[in-house]
Amino acid sequence: MRPKIYRWSMTFLAMCTAFSLVLLSSASARADLSFEQSLTDWTIQNVEDSWPSTSHEHVAQIVTYRYSEGSKSLRGGSKVVGDYSPWYKRDLTETIFWTDYQDLRNLLAIKVDMTDIQRQTSHYSWGYGMEISLVLSDGVNQSRSLLWCRHEERYWLSGIEDNPYEFSFIGADGTTWYRYGTTLTPSRWGSTDFGGGPLANVNLAHAKLGLVFSCVSWHSSPQTLWVNALVDSIQLIRDVTPPAVAVSISGTAGNNGWYTSDVVVTLTATDGEKGVDRTEYGFDGINWSPYISPVKISSEGETTFYYRSFDKGGNLTSSEVLIKIDKTPPTISASSSPEANSVGWNNGSVTVHFEATDDISGLESLTPDVLISTEGINQTVSGVAVDKAGNSASITLSEINIDFTAPVVTINSPEQRDYLAQGSLTLDFSAIDELSGVLSLNAQLDGTEVVSGQEVELFGFGGRHSLIVSAVDLAGNLGSKIINFRVVVPAKIDIDPDTLNLKSNGGKVAVTAYIELPAGYIVDEIDIPNVRLDINGMIIKPQSSPICVGDHDGDGVTDLMTKFSRQEIIDALGGAVGNFKVVVAGEMKSGCVFSGEDILRAVIPGK
Ligand SMILES: [Ca+2]
Ligand SMILES: [Ca+2]
Ligand SMILES: [Ca+2]
Numbered sequence: 001m002r003p004k005i006y007r008w009s010m011t012f013l014a015m016c017t018a019f020s021l022v023l024l025s026s027a028s029a030r031a032d033l034s035f036e037q038s039l040t041d042w043t044i045q046n047v048e049d050s051w052p053s054t055s056h057e058h059v060a061q062i063v064t065y066r067y068s069e070g071s072k073s074l075r076g077g078s079k080v081v082g083d084y085s086p087w088y089k090r091d092l093t094e095t096i097f098w099t100d101y102q103d104l105r106n107l108l109a110i111k112v113d114m115t116d117i118q119r120q121t122s123h124y125s126w127g128y129g130m131e132i133s134l135v136l137s138d139g140v141n142q143s144r145s146l147l148w149c150r151h152e153e154r155y156w157l158s159g160i161e162d163n164p165y166e167f168s169f170i171g172a173d174g175t176t177w178y179r180y181g182t183t184l185t186p187s188r189w190g191s192t193d194f195g196g197g198p199l200a201n202v203n204l205a206h207a208k209l210g211l212v213f214s215c216v217s218w219h220s221s222p223q224t225l226w227v228n229a230l231v232d233s234i235q236l237i238r239d240v241t242p243p244a245v246a247v248s249i250s251g252t253a254g255n256n257g258w259y260t261s262d263v264v265v266t267l268t269a270t271d272g273e274k275g276v277d278r279t280e281y282g283f284d285g286i287n288w289s290p291y292i293s294p295v296k297i298s299s300e301g302e303t304t305f306y307y308r309s310f311d312k313g314g315n316l317t318s319s320e321v322l323i324k325i326d327k328t329p330p331t332i333s334a335s336s337s338p339e340a341n342s343v344g345w346n347n348g349s350v351t352v353h354f355e356a357t358d359d360i361s362g363l364e365s366l367t368p369d370v371l372i373s374t375e376g377i378n379q380t381v382s383g384v385a386v387d388k389a390g391n392s393a394s395i396t397l398s399e400i401n402i403d404f405t406a407p408v409v410t411i412n413s414p415e416q417r418d419y420l421a422q423g424s425l426t427l428d429f430s431a432i433d434e435l436s437g438v439l440s441l442n443a444q445l446d447g448t449e450v451v452s453g454q455e456v457e458l459f460g461f462g463g464r465h466s467l468i469v470s471a472v473d474l475a476g477n478l479g480s481k482i483i484n485f486r487v488v489v490p491a492k493i494d495i496d497p498d499t500l501n502l503k504s505n506g507g508k509v510a511v512t513a514y515i516e517l518p519a520g521y522i523v524d525e526i527d528i529p530n531v532r533l534d535i536n537g538m539i540i541k542p543q544s545s546p547i548c549v550g551d552h553d554g555d556g557v558t559d560l561m562t563k564f565s566r567q568e569i570i571d572a573l574g575g576a577v578g579n580f581k582v583v584v585a586g587e588m589k590s591g592c593v594f595s596g597e598d599i600l601r602a603v604i605p606g607k
């Protein structure tokens, strides 16, 4: 057994050498053709390694070809006719169809469909093999995958004889490859070759594909062997779909697409083909950071979050999401107009005005002006500002004091009546204000300031007088009251005659009234036209003459004589008889008033 194994190793080394030469020689061949296009134009490479007496025959033939659902096929084959030689001599013949170099990084699978596989050996022994292989090469490394294999030696590759037409291959990354008609799933390519050779990694960015028909013979005896097949199609299945990236944004959602908290962005990239290679993010679309874990965004305002993901085929998904964060409530202020006075009161309606700003998302709403028209102390008004994100701020304006009711002034004394000019009068007045309270109270008697409780001497104070009391409350409202009163000088009145005969006038047409005034008053100053006689509810004016000043009753007090129509008095009595009070009053030129009374007896003789 040992010599046979040794010979096999020699074969493997020779094959590797042959492949290297092929790859180098065709490295500068056609370029810029897609793999599918190059399927129409394979390069044929023949390799022979034999004793001189051995003949080789390459049965390469591009009969037809097709890709996917095309209509053409490709036929290839190789044949060796072995001579008798020392048993350890070896013949190798290969026909290789090469494509051009391609970028195969997005390669998902290669699907090869072969039919009409034909092979022949003229002599069964341990010393031969036939195979059809698929090779990937980047010019340095190559990787070989068996599509079909036929060996008769049990110990060369264990298991082959048990299932010679279902050869499988484990790639360097653990991916299982299957025979023709089955989808192959590469990422890195390795090869065991005939002899279970080393796995090799191929740079898929610049690699070419080869289809190999091989025959190898050890000349234990003369033999002929050949293999060929019809390749109906070779289909490259590429990953041209970029990854799907799901973006999840977590945070406290506000309004209008704004968040009111920090935001965490989670990216989930998936690729159902070659898989995700890497995912990145950034904030300017230029500089990128690897995405490892969810990204926290704290800065307020509008932030554009860029993200992208590559799959292992180089396909790119790129997008961005606008993230708007506003964690700050608006600023709000309140003011009232008109302004309160220095002690904090308004005496009319007050308008409360609110102002607010929001630098980040902007203002959405603000409480409009509030008009307060009701009285009250320490009234409050609240306003609210809301930004577009839904953050809100409120403010309460308090101590709004409104009083538009004037104080109530009360004057108990004097009253609105006549007072005799004797004794004294005590002033009694006050003011109250139930809301803001009385700030000041002012009273003037005939223009002279007085205070409540003040005594006013009435003697010598005859005449018409006015007391004006005014009060101002803290809000500035003014209330006032006026009392007009008279101080009357007591006059001594003497009516002559004392008795009036209603049926006989005795030749007289007038009734005389003598008026005396107290000391200090001069009857000469009596304003005659303003003198009145009041009897039985009727007022009678004096006659303009005669008028006489003297001391008619001789009592040492000067008196004024005035006369009134006798008939007017009789008319006033209306036929009634008895004692009647006669009041005579008047004003002096100084404005001082006087008044006095006497009794007049009215009679009708015979009654
Ligand atoms: Ca993909
Ligand atoms: Ca805000
Ligand atoms: Ca008031």
Ligand SMILES: [Ca+2]
Pocket (backbone or CB within 6 Å): 516, 550, 551, 552, 553, 554, 555, 556, 557, 558, 559
């Ligand atoms: Ca007299």
